[in-house]
Amino acid sequence: MFRQTNLEQNASTDRLSMIFMALADPTRRHILEQLSKGDATVNELAKPFSMSLPAVSKHLKVLERAGLISRGRNAQWRPCRLEAEALKEGADWMNQYRQLWEESLRNLEGYIQKLQAQERTAKGDEQ
Amino acid sequence: MSIAIEQGDTELTFTQFLNAPRELMFKVFSEPEHVKQWWGPQGWMMPVCTIDFRPGGTWLYCIRNAEGEEHWAKATYREIVFPARIVFTDNMVDAGGSPIEGFPPRRVSVTFDGVDGKTRLKVHVQLESAADLKKLVDMGFVRHFPETLQHLEQILNSVK
Numbered sequence: 001m002f003r004q005t006n007l008e009q010n011a012s013t014d015r016l017s018m019i020f021m022a023l024a025d026p027t028r029r030h031i032l033e034q035l036s037k038g039d040a041t042v043n044e045l046a047k048p049f050s051m052s053l054p055a056v057s058k059h060l061k062v063l064e065r066a067g068l069i070s071r072g073r074n075a076q077w078r079p080c081r082l083e084a085e086a087l088k089e090g091a092d093w094m095n096q097y098r099q100l101w102e103e104s105l106r107n108l109e110g111y112i113q114k115l116q117a118q119e120r121t122a123k124g125d126e127q
Numbered sequence: 128m129s130i131a132i133e134q135g136d137t138e139l140t141f142t143q144f145l146n147a148p149r150e151l152m153f154k155v156f157s158e159p160e161h162v163k164q165w166w167g168p169q170g171w172m173m174p175v176c177t178i179d180f181r182p183g184g185t186w187l188y189c190i191r192n193a194e195g196e197e198h199w200a201k202a203t204y205r206e207i208v209f210p211a212r213i214v215f216t217d218n219m220v221d222a223g224g225s226p227i228e229g230f231p232p233r234r235v236s237v238t239f240d241g242v243d244g245k246t247r248l249k250v251h252v253q254l255e256s257a258a259d260l261k262k263l264v265d266m267g268f269v270r271h272f273p274e275t276l277q278h279l280e281q282i283l284n285s286v287k
Contacts, residue, residue, distance in 0.1 A: 097139070097252060098252075099168070101141055101250060101252070102130060102132065103168040103169055104167060105130050105248075107165040107166075107167075107169070108155070108165040111164050112145055112146070112147045112151070112155065115147075116146075116151075
């Protein structure tokens with residue numbers, strides 16, 4: 001995270017926020033769950049929901065924009081496929097925070113030592 | 128001294144022993160002139176660090192590297208118990224301080240345990256809207272997660 005350029009950073013920020021927005025909806029999570037069992041068409045995905053095809057298509061568009069699914073280009077029924085790589089980015093969100101804390105805590109230890117050495121020096125001067 | 132790290136899918140715990148009394152540790156976590164000296168990765172400066180240290184108050188900061196790249200974040204204090212505990216939620220924000228949409232806030236609990244004039248520092252991080260991501264992890268969606276962790280271990284080992 002901290003070694004990226006601004007452009008890359010902005011791109012990955014937008015992407016991550018699209019992933020989290022896509023995952024926030026229970027219907028979309030159900031769709032992903034179904035796709036984890038194998039590719040499926042819009043009709044097949046709509047079956048478990050009492051939802052119109054256009055409504056399901058709308059959810060699929062959100063998932064596709066987030067890169068969580070891809071859709072076949074050739075076949076007329078355009079089967080959907082789960083893209084597991086994108087989900088990895090969601091997990092990376094915690095890893096970035098871990099790196100930030102870990103480096104900060106390492107700095108903290110050095111800083112505390114410095115601070116205490118300064119205090120000792122100050123006390124020595126007083127005496 | 129080493130830092131022990133436990134990582135789950137949506138939570139993270141750091142434990143570290145520090146050779147300083149917990150009153151000092153508490154101070155170093157709550158006063159901007161101290162926080163500026165240690166918070167952030169190596170090689171990053173903290174040009175902005177504003178702390179309103181009370182429950183409901185905020186900590187707004189910006190870290191900047193030599194190339195001028197900046198990251199802003201705003202934390203809101205939830206609980207402050209001197210000298211034992213500080214709890215806050217942490218948000219990614221833009222330079223104006225507005226949260227960046229779509230990023231789940233993280234809840235951070237910092238505990239200072241006094242042990243013979245030393246401190247056992249524990250930092251617990253939890254995704255606030257963890258349920259959504261955790262569900263997916265439980266269902267096996269995050270298949271590449273262990274690989275990511277492994278990769279990170281390699282990076283960390285090479286840094287050590």
